[in-house]
Amino acid sequence: MNKENYQGIWVYIEHAGGHVLHVGLELLHAARELKEVTGEELTAVVIADRTEDLVEQIRPYGADRILAVDCPQCREYSTDAYTQLLYDLIGEFRPSAVLVGATENGRDFAPRVACRLKTGLTADCTALGIDEETGDVAWTRPAFGGNLMATILCSNTRPQIGTVRPGVFRAEQSGRTEQVVHLDRTVPPSSIRTQIKELIHREGSPFRIAEAEIIVSGGRGMKGPENFSMLQELADLLGGVVGASRAAVDSGWIDSSHQVGQTGSTVHPKLYIACGISGAIQHLAGMSGSDQIVAINQDPDAPIFKVAHYGLVGDLFEIVPALIEEVKAMQA
Numbered sequence: 001m002n003k004e005n006y007q008g009i010w011v012y013i014e015h016a017g018g019h020v021l022h023v024g025l026e027l028l029h030a031a032r033e034l035k036e037v038t039g040e041e042l043t044a045v046v047i048a049d050r051t052e053d054l055v056e057q058i059r060p061y062g063a064d065r066i067l068a069v070d071c072p073q074c075r076e077y078s079t080d081a082y083t084q085l086l087y088d089l090i091g092e093f094r095p096s097a098v099l100v101g102a103t104e105n106g107r108d109f110a111p112r113v114a115c116r117l118k119t120g121l122t123a124d125c126t127a128l129g130i131d132e133e134t135g136d137v138a139w140t141r142p143a144f145g146g147n148l149m150a151t152i153l154c155s156n157t158r159p160q161i162g163t164v165r166p167g168v169f170r171a172e173q174s175g176r177t178e179q180v181v182h183l184d185r186t187v188p189p190s191s192i193r194t195q196i197k198e199l200i201h202r203e204g205s206p207f208r209i210a211e212a213e214i215i216v217s218g219g220r221g222m223k224g225p226e227n228f229s230m231l232q233e234l235a236d237l238l239g240g241v242v243g244a245s246r247a248a249v250d251s252g253w254i255d256s257s258h259q260v261g262q263t264g265s266t267v268h269p270k271l272y273i274a275c276g277i278s279g280a281i282q283h284l285a286g287m288s289g290s291d292q293i294v295a296i297n298q299d300p301d302a303p304i305f306k307v308a309h310y311g312l313v314g315d316l317f318e319i320v321p322a323l324i325e326e327v328k329a330m331q332a
């Protein structure tokens with residue numbers, strides 16, 4: 001394979017309910033940093049039955065161009081249709097690298113595309129760079145159950161494909177994209193092997209901790225599931241959501257979608273309040289990029305205090321209720 005025939009960095013922009021998902025915008029920011037090293041063109045790729053409104057949402061995020069693919073079979077996500085379309089587009093435009101959010105859909109179709117193209121895919125990345133020697137994308141992800149971080153290069157084939165966890169990068173607006181390439185495509189019916197008969201939407205909006213601006217998190221120090229209501233009350237007052245350490249999740253006190261850390265979500269909120277969390281390295285890996293960290297722990301030597309901007313040493317069962325009263329008084 002002649003690698004020179006493949007040029008450009010693509011970011012696949014996922015959407016749901018007429019809105020682009022944050023992770024795609026985060027990846028545009030990450031890809032701009034890669035582009036600064038390689039000098040390649042950055043393309044945002046969006047596929048939908050109608051892409052017009054989605055294009056407007058993508059424009060402020062600094063891609064060099066937007067590839068907007070209208071396909072009548074893409075009213076809802078379809079594994080077969082999206083796999084086929086992206087496979088065809090890559091064959092036609094030959095990008096050097098393709099970044100996809102490690103969402104349920106991204107994890108579903110990206111490996112299928114890679115497999116059809118007989119190229120490599122690095123799944124669930126938590127950092128991206130460019131290898132100085134080869135110029136290949138350096139995809140970093142936890143390996144061996146999260147006990148070490150592996151950096152993987154796709155040296156022999158193109159394109160290089162990777163899925164990247166939501167929340168790892170910040171989405172930042174950066175210059176309006178003027179160049180939009182509109183394509184109308186259909187997928188041969190024979191390529192679509194599954195039919196969606198009915199979509200049942202979960203009530204309320206899906207819980208996406210990676211997008212929260214304020215997180216009140218609880219660990220083993222919460223002592224039991226019943227005490228998480230206290231954290232929920234504080235989070236509600238502050239307009240935030242509840243997070244958790246793996247110890248709390250493994251104890252069955254709270255759903256795993258709330259877990260922050262190496263094997264949970266990576267978060268960058270404006271405010272992260274850690275209650276009864278010791279600050280193990282795997283937890284810090286997911287939250288140390290928060291703008292402001294407040295730690296509440298009765299152990300003055302707890303490692304969480306090393307990353308905290310404000311530390312409260314004491315019993316959380318006294319401090320959290322006092323905080324709740326204080327916030328209520330401020331809001332009265």
Ligand SMILES: Cc1cc2nc3c(=O)[nH]c(=O)nc-3n(C[C@H](O)[C@H](O)[C@H](O)COP(=O)(O)OP(=O)(O)OC[C@H]3O[C@@H](n4cnc5c(N)ncnc54)[C@H](O)[C@@H]3O)c2cc1C
Nearest residue numbers: 146219220221245246247261262263264276277278298316
């Ligand atoms: C491969 C791998 C991946 C992992 N991934 C993750 C991950 O994604 N996320 C994650 O969180 N962990 C992860 N872990 C687990 C991690 O190593 C720790 O075991 C876990 O983070 C500990 O959770 P914790 O801080 O809640 O519990 P502990 O370490 O037990 O800490 C509890 C803290 O609560 C304090 N405390 C107790 N009572 C009170 C009180 N009344 N008031 C105030 N403070 C109190 C204690 O002083 C203590 O510091 C992973 C581990 C491995 C090996």
